[in-house]
Amino acid sequence: xxxxxxxxxxxxxxxxxxxxxxxxxxxxxxxxxxxxxxxxxxxxxxxxxxxxxxxxxxxxxxxxxxxxxxxxxxxxxxxxxxxxxxxxxxxxxxxxxxxxxxxxxxxxxxxxxxxxxxxxxxxxxxxxxxxxxxxxxxxxxxxxxxxxxxxxxxxxxxxxxxxxxxxxxxxxxxxxxxxxxxxxxxxxxxxxxxxxxxxxxxxxxxxxxxxxxxxxxxxxxxxxxxxxxxxxxxxxxxxxxxxxxxxxxxxxxxxxxxxxxxxxxxxxxxxxxxxxxxxxxxxxxxxxxxxxxxxxxxxxxxxxxxxxxxxxxxxxxxxxxxxxxxxxxxxxxxxxxxxxxxxxxxxxxxxxxxxxxxxxxxxxxxxxxxxxxxxxxxxxxxxxxxxxxxxxxxxxxxxxxxxxxxxxxxxxxxxxxxxxxxxxxxxxxxxxxxxxxxxxxxxxxxxxxxxxxxxxxxxxxxxxxxxxxxxxxxx
Numbered sequence: 001x002x003x004x005x006x007x008x009x010x011x012x013x014x015x016x017x018x019x020x021x022x023x024x025x026x027x028x029x030x031x032x033x034x035x036x037x038x039x040x041x042x043x044x045x046x047x048x049x050x051x052x053x054x055x056x057x058x059x060x061x062x063x064x065x066x067x068x069x070x071x072x073x074x075x076x077x078x079x080x081x082x083x084x085x086x087x088x089x090x091x092x093x094x095x096x097x098x099x100x101x102x103x104x105x106x107x108x109x110x111x112x113x114x115x116x117x118x119x120x121x122x123x124x125x126x127x128x129x130x131x132x133x134x135x136x137x138x139x140x141x142x143x144x145x146x147x148x149x150x151x152x153x154x155x156x157x158x159x160x161x162x163x164x165x166x167x168x169x170x171x172x173x174x175x176x177x178x179x180x181x182x183x184x185x186x187x188x189x190x191x192x193x194x195x196x197x198x199x200x201x202x203x204x205x206x207x208x209x210x211x212x213x214x215x216x217x218x219x220x221x222x223x224x225x226x227x228x229x230x231x232x233x234x235x236x237x238x239x240x241x242x243x244x245x246x247x248x249x250x251x252x253x254x255x256x257x258x259x260x261x262x263x264x265x266x267x268x269x270x271x272x273x274x275x276x277x278x279x280x281x282x283x284x285x286x287x288x289x290x291x292x293x294x295x296x297x298x299x300x301x302x303x304x305x306x307x308x309x310x311x312x313x314x315x316x317x318x319x320x321x322x323x324x325x326x327x328x329x330x331x332x333x334x335x336x337x338x339x340x341x342x343x344x345x346x347x348x349x350x351x352x353x354x355x356x357x358x359x360x361x362x363x364x365x366x367x368x369x370x371x372x373x374x375x376x377x378x379x380x381x382x383x384x385x386x387x388x389x390x391x392x393x394x395x396x397x398x399x400x401x402x403x404x405x406x407x408x409x410x411x412x413x414x415x416x417x418x419x420x421x422x423x424x425x426x427x428x429x430x431x432x433x434x435x436x437x438x439x440x441x442x443x444x445x446x447x448x449x450x451x452x453x454x455x456x457x458x459x460x461x462x463x464x465x466x467x468x469x470x471x472x473x474x475x
Contacts, residue, residue: 005108006424008037010115014078019298022267025325026090028283031071034119038067041111043047044103047319049113052101054453055153057115059098062073066116071429077118079132083199084149084178084452086125086191089118090451091182093319113220122455125194131201131332137444138162143226145212148176149448150439151232153455154462159202161463166226170211176234176439178265178448181255181289186322189262213406215221218414218435228434228462231422232455235401235440236294241284245342250276250359252291254285254398277301279393284308284339289445290398291322294331297393297396302343305331306390310338310367310380314422336367337382340387342395361389399443420442428458436462 001090011027012018018025030036041063049059057078065074076084094114140163144151147169155165173179175192185464201205210216210235220231238253240246257275259265266275281297282353283290286309306328309316312335327333344357366386369378401422413433415423420438421444424430431438438454440446 003042003104003108003426004040004285005037007040007109007112008033010112012325015325015330018185019295020300020328023080024187024188027124027240029115030121031069031123033462034071034116036117037067037112038063040104041067042103049111050099052098053081054097054449055081055456056100057117062120063113066120066358071120071123072127072129074116074120075129078120079457082452083153084195084448085117087149087178087195088123088266088452089114089116089121089448090187090191093447095276095320097449102432111465113302125191131198132160132173133159134201135160135163137164137203140164140464141166141226141460143168143221143224143229144232145218145229145231146170146175146176146234146439146441147196147206147208147453148178148232148234148439150234150441150451150455150458151176151230152196153228153452154232155204155455156199156202157456157459157462159199164464164467165204167206168210168216169206169208170233172208174206174208176232177281179261181292183258183292183299185295185299188293195349197434203295211406213410218407218411218432222434227466228436228457230428230437230462231407231430231435231437231441232451233404233407233441235403235443237400237402237404237420238397239400240397241339243339243341244250245344245363246344247360248344248357248359250344250393251254251342251395252276252396254283254289254396255401256333257293257396259294262351267300276394277302278303280304280306280391280412281388281394281396282306282308282339282392283396283398284362285398285400287317287398287400288319290396292324293396293398295326295329297394298329298331302394305373306392307331307333308337308364308390309333309335310341310361312336312369312378334364337364337370338367338382339364341397343389348407352372359392359393362395363387363389372442381425401440403441403444407441416472426457427456428463429461434465 062074062077099110144167148171179191238255260275264273277300281302283294343361365381366383370381373379413432428436436458439451
């Protein structure tokens with residue numbers, strides 16, 4: 001059979017339309033396109049694509065089922081390894097993981113594994129397929145802190161083995177970064193809600209509006225009868241640059257900006273939370289979160305949006321697809337540019353003790369690439385006498401996040417590293433007996449699928465420990 005060299009294109013909304021709405025940009029494969037794409041798979045004996053998947057999905061197996069029109073079978077095969085297939089099919093960086101290992105990609109374009117995963121999940125969700133049978137309880141109880149990708153994965157894997165699992169979420173909606181951090185146009189919230197409901201059907205209980213470290217402590221969870229605790233509380237503490245003017249009104253962390261829009265619906269005409277919607281917006285950073293913030297600002301009504309990044313396009317860490325979508329939508333990339341401060345004005349009628357004025361400009365210097373740093377990337381260095389002002393009304397800082405310090409400060413015996421991440425062993429065990437951790441709470445901000453992999457690893461270790469009859473952690 002002749003192999004088609006190019007993958008089948010993903011249909012998308014036109015840039016002109018999508019730049020002013022929050023509907024999903026990528027529209028998904030239809031059945032005929034999914035089957036045709038699945039037929040490009042070579043079904044290699046050594047299955048290199050599986051080695052590139054942090055949760056080890058049986059990729060050739062589910063693709064074979066799609067090629068044979070067995071779409072529900074493909075979904076069931078994926079869910080043997082992944083608790084969130086509709087999510088992963090949308091937001092995972094497949095191009096640097098499973099698809100980067102695809103043998104077909106040596107000569108042609110790799111198989112569109114992520115798009116096929118999304119298709120299988122969406123086809124299942126659109127059908128009236130029966131939910132999986134709830135397993136018989138095994139008598140063991142586990143608490144999971146955080147309902148982001150690592151927590152949901154850990155909870156799902158344990159629930160499938162009969163463990164009684166309760167997930168504690170600080171916010172009022174389950175999903176963690178999937179609901180507060182990723183915009184609707186990339187990941188519709190109904191998709192996340194559907195994945196959460198599928199876990200509930202397995203018996204997972206989810207308690208919202210409970211802050212572990214405030215409402216309850218880890219010690220109190222053990223007192224309530226839980227035999228193990230998994231901490232998947234994410235990395236919700238935003239990083240700032242420490243430059244003059246960051247306390248001006250109109251300056252946001254990307255976390256705050258996206259949470260106000262995604263979770264608190266600030267895009268509505270009558271929002272319950274305020275957000276800057278008009279004027280000129282500068283987003284500082286070059287990762288996926290920066291792309292999300294910039295594209296959100298455009299949809300909220302910004303007149304012009306800039307991405308301000310201190311390296312060149314070759315070093316930009318965001319996914320190529322997200323960069324291309326942002327460019328198509330009219331976002332301007334100011335590369336080799338680094339902020340050094342912000343300028344603002346103060347209303348003379350406002351007393352001096354009401355500290356903040358409004359940002360009016362981002363002060364920047366031009367950069368050039370010098371010698372490689374410790375990670376092998378060429379280090380940006382300032383160009384002399386190149387400072388200039390970029391007039392803006394809003395600045396969004398998207399230069400990363402750190403693990404929230406609350407749990408580590410309220411849990412005795414928990415070791416953290418210099419970056420604030422919880423220190424764990426290879427199987428996710430912390431320095432505290434029967435307390436496991438994974439995802440961004442350990443690594444700092446990373447990908448959804450890597451967090452899921454960490455949740456999966458910890459679930460396996462917890463199941464082995466409790467099944468072996470090892471007792472409740474000492475206080």
